[in-house]
Amino acid sequence: GSACRYNNAPAALVVTGWSGILSGEGIGKSKIACTSLANTCLQFVSSSGLGIRDLEITFAIAPRVRNGAQLLVINKSTDLHLDRLYLHDGPSSALNLNSNTHVFISGVSFANMLANGGFFVNNSDLHGTNITGMNDQDADWELSQYDGQTGSCGNSTLDGFVSVNSYGGYAVNSCKNTSLTHFAIVDGQLGGIGVVQSATTTTT
Secondary structure, three states, rough: EEEEEEOOOOEEOOOOOOOOEEEOOOOOEEEEEEOOOOOEEEEEEEOOOOOOEEEEEEEOOOOOOOOOOOOOOEEEEEEEEEEEEEEEEOOOOOOEEEEEEEEEEEEEEEEOOOOOEEEEEOOOOEEEEEEEEEEOOEEEEEEEOOOOOOOOOOEEEEEEEEEEEEOOEEEEEEEEEEEEEEEEOOOOOOOOOOOOOOOOOOOO
């Protein structure tokens, strides 16, 4: 197995306009561990055809206090493929997707995050299969519309979803045309499924 430690203390590793595949040898064999809890670990912006697969991504230090440092952030990109990832132990959300289109997520697991497993804002045509979340302190899969940001939230599917002992399971805030099939949500602290319109993010 191999582990890569990245010093994100100055700032997150930000990659802009890159189209390619970041691939490991599999969960338990390939790991990226960011050394600081002060900043986000990895961020991709304006990518097309980006693939990330067969990796474990985490922080090298166990988090104690919630902040804004996320493990993996992807913004304003299209044709994304995220496969067989294990994102765990961070002070905020594991996976933050913002203003993307045509997103495909398969075989991804979240655990021990102090915020969401997956936090998705204004993404369209987003599809997840075989997703698991455990011990996260917000919803494991949250879809939201934010009026002040690019894009709109809609046309999302999630098929095969297990959430265990997280604050919430599946949450939807003002997104259109969403579906959840073949799921189990166990011991959700707030509830299993939430569908709301939050006045703090949208009026639509």
